[in-house]
Amino acid sequence: MDNKLSLELKHISKTFPGVKALNDVSFSAQPGKVCGIVGVNGAGKSTLMNILGGIHQPDEGGEIFINGEKVVIADPKASTELGVAFIQQEVQAFDTMNVYENILAADLNKWRKKHSLALDRAAMKKEAQVHLDALDSHIDVDAPVYTLTVGDKQIIQIARALSQGGRILLFDEPTSSLSDHEVAMLFGVVRRLKEQGYIIFYISHFLDEIFELCDNVVILRDGQLVDQAEISDINKEQLVEMMLGYQIEGNTHSREHAQDEVIFKAEHISGEKLPRDFSFELHKGEILGVWGLLGSGRSELFNTILGIDKMMDGKLFFKQDGELKEITQKDFYKHIGYLTEGRHYDGLFLNMPICQNITSSDLDQFAAKGTGILNPAKEHVESRKLIEQVGVKTPDENVKVSKLSGGNQQKVIVAKWFLKDPEILFMDEPTKGVDVGAKNEIKELIFDKAEKGTSFVVISSELEEIMSLCDRIIVIYEGRLVGEVQKADFSKESLMKGIVSQEDKDAE
Amino acid sequence: MSEKLKRFTSNNKQLLIMLGVIAVVFIILSLTVPNFSTARNLTNLLQQIAPIAVMACGATYVLVIGGMDISNPAVMAASAVVGVYYMTTGGGNLVLGTILIVLTGTFLGLINGFAIAKLKMVPMVVTLSMMTIGTGLATILSGTRGLPILPASFSNVLNKTVVIIILLVVMIVMDFILTGTKFGRKLYYIGNNARTARISGIDSENITMFTYAISGMCAGIAGVINTASIATARANMGPQSQILDIISAAVIGGVSPNGGSGRVRDAVLGAVLIVGLNNVMNLLAVSDYYTTLIKGGIIIGAMGLASYRQQQAAKRGV
Amino acid sequence: MQSKKKFDIFNLSSYLVLLAILVVFGIVGNNFLAIKSIYATINNGTPLILITCAVTFSLLVGIIDLSCAAIGYAAGVTSGMLMHWYGVAFPVALLVGIVIGVFLGWINSLLIVKLKMNGMLVTFGMMLVLRAYGRIITNDNTITLGDHVKAIRQARIAALGGLQVTVIVLIALAVILHLVLKYTAFGRRLMLVGCDENVAKRIGINSDKVKTQALLLEGLLCGIAGSFFWIVVEGAIVTTGLNSYEFLAIAGACLGGISLLGGRGTIFPGAVIGSLILLFLAAGMANAGISIFVTPFVRGVIIFIAMYIDALRTRRMMGNKLG
16 A cells, blocks of 8 residues: 555535535545544535545535645546445445455456457456455355355455455445444454554544544534544543534423323334334324434334334234224224335325325225215315415416425325324334425324324434424434433433443443 | 316326327327228227226236236136136136136236245246246137127127226226325335335335236236137237337336336326227228337337436436 | 265256256157157257257346347248249358347347336237248248258268267257357356346446346357247247247246346256257157156146256245245
8 A cells, every 4th residue: 555645635515405415514534543423414514425435525615635736536436446435334346246246346347368358257256255354254255155154245245346456445334234343353354454554534423433433533513623633532421512513402392391191101112123122102293203323223123013114023002992902004004104214215295186196095094985085175175275274386286296496295195194094103203304494394293193193103313403393302222212302301311321322332 | 276286287197298299199190091090990999099008007006016917818828718608618607707717817816926926936037938938828628619609789788888897997096096095005115125125114025026916917807808809719819029019008008117116007008009009000000010110119119218217307306 | 164065965956857867768758768768858859959948148147138149030030032933052041040139139129228118018019920930931831941941951970870960069069059148258247147136246347238238149059949949940940939839948947947036047958958958848748658648747747846856946045934
C-alpha cells in the first residue's frame, strides 16, 4: 500500500430544492484509521456518501482531494476508478452464482485467457482466493452464494471492493442484519484492513460498534459537521448529545392522559430473526412509542405482529365485548390500520386517484351487503371529507396520487386509515420524508384521533418527535424489550439507558 | 353542464376513441367494400366476434391483476369437447351439457389460479402447461373420428341472436363487476401494487385464484358459443394462436399489459376491431397470410402504444 | 466455508426423468432402444434441441421470447426458397438464413430493450408476422428441396453405427454453446444480469448491452436451427414447419432447470436434456402405440409437475423472497 493515500474534503455543501442537505463540511481521513460517521436520520450521512460515490455533485466551492490531488467524482464509475468502494447494508450479491464469480463480477473482460475467449477460471479463483485470504476468510471460492450466511456475503462484498482496487472503503451500516458472531468476524476483517493501511469509513447507528471499532468519529447534525473527535476523548453520552444537539423538553403537548383500559396485549412475540420474545400492552386511546436504533427490529416487530412476516412464537390478545381474548393475526388485521415506512413501496396505489386510495382500507363501507356493489357517490363524499380533515392539498379527489408531493401523499395514507377508523393504528415512521409543516399537521391528527379513543403504536427514529407525540415509550434493542419510559420521565438519557446498559452487557 | 360533459369525456376517453375508430372504419368499409354492410354479413361478423370478445373479457380481468393466461383457447376447446362428449357419446341432457361446458372451463381456470396464487408458480408457465393439457384433453376425448353432430335443437336455441345477447350480457355484467363492485376494485388494487393491496388488508391470494377461474369460465362460455355455431366440438376449434387475438383485443382496448388499468367494454371493442379486420380481409379476398401479417403488426403497434402510454404516465407522475 | 457439495436431488432430476422415460419405453415399447431408432429420434429432434439452446440465452436474461421458432422458420423458408428459385448453393443459402436470424434478433432487441415493450407479447406478435411471411413467400405450398440438400441429408458415419452428420453438427454446436455460457465473460455476464439486473447495473455492467447480445445470439441460433437443421431433416419447406416449437423449447428449457425468471440454467444438461426428455417422450409414446392424441396431454402434465418442482427449488434457494 503506498504511503501517500489520503482523503480530504473541503467545504462540501449540497443544496437540494428547499433543503440544505450538507452545509460546509470539511474533514480528512488517514490511512490505517477507522473513521466513524454518526448522525441521526437526515443528518446528511447519505448525501455525503452519495457525493463520494459520484451520485451527487457537491455545490460550487466544495473540493475533494484524494492522495493530495484535487479530484472531481463525476459519476459512480469515476468513484470506483479513484479507489472508493462501498460496502452496503443490503448485501449486493448474485445468489445463484459462485463465490469467485461474485467477487470478480465487475470486470470480467480482465480475466480472458490470452488468444482465447474463455475465462481463465483458475486465475480467477486464485485472485478471489487472494482477496479472501487478505480478509482471513475461509469461504470456499467455489461455493454457490445462496448457501452462505449473510455475514459471508458481506465478506464477499468486501472482497469485491478490494478486487476493484478499492482503497477507500465506506461501510454503510454493515452489521444491521448480522448475528453477533458474524459481527465479530466482520470487525476482525475491518481491523485487518486497517492494519494494511486502507482508509475506512464506518457508518453505524450502533454506538457501541463505533466505540469498539473506530479511532475517530465525525459527527453530523442537520447537514453540518458538529465535531471530528478522537474516540478516546469522548464518551457515549457526549456523542449522543452531539448527535441530537438539543435538550429535549418533555411533555410539550397537554392532553388528557390515556385511559387505563388495556385494549391489546402481545405476549412473547418472536419472528424468524427479530423480534425475540417481545411482550407489551396497549391502552385505549394511548399513543405508544416504539423506540430503537435502526436495525433493532422495530419494523420487524410490526410485521411479525400483523402477520406480514412469519410469527414463530407468541400470542395476541384483543379486547372484544369487554373481555381480553386471544385473537388470530388474520382477525386482528380487521381491527387495525398499518401505515408502513415505504410510502411508494407498499403504502399507495400511485396510479389511482386519491379517492380510491383512501377507500381501499375499508371498501365494505361503500359496498352493498351481499352484492358488493359500490356506491361511488358515497366514496367521493367520504373521501372529500377526509381530504379536508387531514388537509391534503389537491384540486379534487380524482387526482392521481403520483402527482402529489411527498407530504400530501403521506396525508393520503393517513386519511386512508382514518377512513377505516380502526381501534388500533400501527405507524412506522409516520412523518418520514415529510416537510416540517406537514409533520406537525400529521402529529395534530394523531392527537385528535387518540382523544377520540383510537390507540396508536408509533415507530419514529426522531427522538424529539417520539417524545412529543407519545404517552409512553417502549425501547427495543436487538429485537428485545429493554426499557419502558413513562411520559413524566421522558428524556434522551432515560431512553438511551436501556440501550447503553444492554450494549455494556453485550460487551462483557 | 359543460363541466359534466368534460368529466364524462375524460373518464371515457378510451371508449370514445374506440367508438370513433370503429365508426370511421365502419363507414369507410360500408362505402368501399362490397357486401360489408349487408345484414347477413354483419350478423355473421357479430357471431365471429362473440367467442373472442367473451374470452377478451376474461383476459381483461387477468391482465388487470397483472397476470397472464395463455391457456384460454385450449381451455375453450377442452371444455367444449368435454360437454359435447357428454351430450353425444355420453347421451347426456343438452342443458346439463351446456352447463358442463362452462363448469369445465371454470374448473380448469381454477386449477391455473390455484397453481399461481397458492403454489406461487409463474403464470406464464402454468397457463402454458394448461394449454397443452387442455389441447391434449380435447384431442383424447374427440378421438380420431371426431365427435358426432349435436341435435339441431342445440344450435337452434343458441342461434345468432342468442349468441349476441350472451355476449352483451357477459360484457355488461363483467364490466359492471370490474368497475362497480368491491371485487372488481380489488383487482385494480392488486394490479396497481400488490404489496399495498396486502397491507390494506386485501386477500390477494384468493382473489387471484378466482380471477383465473373467471378467465376459465369465459373460455367455457366461448366454448358454448363455438359449439353452437359448428353444432359439435373439435380439438382444433381453439388454435393456440387465437390467444393473440384475445390479448391484442384487450391491449388495443387500452388494457395495460402490466396490470392495474383497463375496462371490459373497451376490450370487447378491441375484439370488434381485430375480428372485424379478419372479416374485411376475407371479404376482400386477402389471403389468410396477409391477415396474420397485419394482425402481428397491429399487436406490436399496440404494445408500442402501451409502453408509450406508460412512459408518458411515468413522466407526468414524477 | 460450509456446505461444499451437498447431495442435491434437484440437480439430478432431469437425468432421472430422461432415464425413467428410456427405461419405461424400453420395456413397453417395440425395439425402442435400438441404436437406429435412438439416432432417428435425435436427428428429427435437432431443430428443437438447438432452438431450446437458443431460448436458453434469452431466458437467462429474463426475456421470454415466443418468436424463436418463427425466426427459425422465417430463416429456413428464406434459405430454402433461395435454393428452390435460384438454385443457390446450400452453404450460401444457409449463410443468408443465419444473417436473417441475427437481423430478427436485432429487431426484437430494438423493441424489447430499447423501446422497453412487453417482451412476451411483442415476440408473440413477431411470431405471427414471421409465420405469415413464410406462408406468403411459399404461397402456402410444401416445397421439396430434393437434390439441394440430399447429400447432407444422407450423410452418415458408418463407424458410429450410421449416425447422421446433422447430429454431429448439433453436438459440436451444443458443445461450443456450453463452453461459451460456462467459460466466457459473455456467458458470465448473462448470468449476472439475469440473476439481479439492479445489482449488475450498480457494479457497472451495461445490462442493456448484455440483453441485446443475448437476443442477437438467440437469433443467430434460431437462424441455424431453421435454415440448417429443419430443412435438412425435412428435406422440404413445410407450411407447418416448427409449429409450436416455441412452446416446446420453453417447456424443454423448464424441464432442464432453466429459470423463467432469469439467471439460472445451463446448455448441458439443462437445455439439451430438457429437450431430449420431450423428444423421447413423444417418440416413446408413438413407439408404444399410444395414441398421438394423448401425447400433448401427458406432456402438459409433465411440464406442470416439473415447474412445480422448480418453484419449490427456487423458493428453497431464495428463501421466501420471491413468494
